[in-house]
């Protein structure tokens with residue numbers, strides 16, 4: 388009698404090997420390197436520079452940015468320490484952090500991050516802010532769209548999540564404009580300085596259509 392073939396196993400060195408391969412092979416994103424991406428409207432996404440520290444301190448003086456973030460940077464030293472951490476996480480394959488900046492001026496327009504990477508499931512979480520002077524120009528949803536296009540295509544992520552407090556309608560609008568589908572509310576899911584907040588969850592999957600805020604000139608995939 389022919390023996391039944393053993394199911395394929397992955398991660399044989401692990402205590403309990405998996406029966407499914409990881410969505411993203413360990414080491415592949417570190418090898419690819421952190422991309423710099425066009426966000427349209429004269430903005431780009433680029434890795435953080437230590438010289439951005441002053442802009443980060445200034446951004447966190449804005450009450451709206453401070454309200455929706457549980458950490459703050461009060462001094463150049465604190466912001467520089469933060470930026471050094473943001474610069475190191477790509478190599479570790481745990482998080483990716485970008486400055487949204489004017490392509491010509493170099494001015495800091497905002498921040499965009501892909502946090503909480505799970506390479507097995509191919510998931511990550513999007514987080515952002517835009518400096519007050521650049522708000523209302525669509526820069527945040529264009530940057531999120533450019534990053535999601537890259538992450539779900541070249542980066543091989545399967546699902547990107549984006550959660551904001553139900554008390555933050557501007558963030559909800561930016562998420563929808565970036566093509567992130569509304570999935571529901573996670574009750575009492577995040578602790579802010581003023582207490583627990585219900586979090587509205589959005590997500591974009593690799594097979595979803597693209598957002599309406601795509602950078603001008605970027606190709607739309609067939610069937611979009």
Ligand SMILES: CC(C)(COP(=O)(O)OP(=O)(O)OC[C@H]1O[C@@H](n2cnc3c(N)ncnc32)[C@H](O)[C@@H]1OP(=O)(O)O)[C@@H](O)C(=O)NCCC(=O)NCCS
Pocket residue numbers: 451452455515516517518521522523524525526527528550551552555556557558560561564
């Ligand atoms: C949320 C945020 C990132 C949006 O960035 P942005 O670059 O200004 O994004 P947009 O230019 O697309 O503008 C936001 C959209 O929200 C809408 N909006 C703004 N305030 C709103 C409100 N109170 N209620 C409903 N919609 C609102 C704007 O009209 C715009 O939509 P429109 O283009 O259809 O008119 C920015 O407002 C911000 O940094 N806020 C403070 C920090 C923050 O909330 N971060 C997110 C935490 S989850």
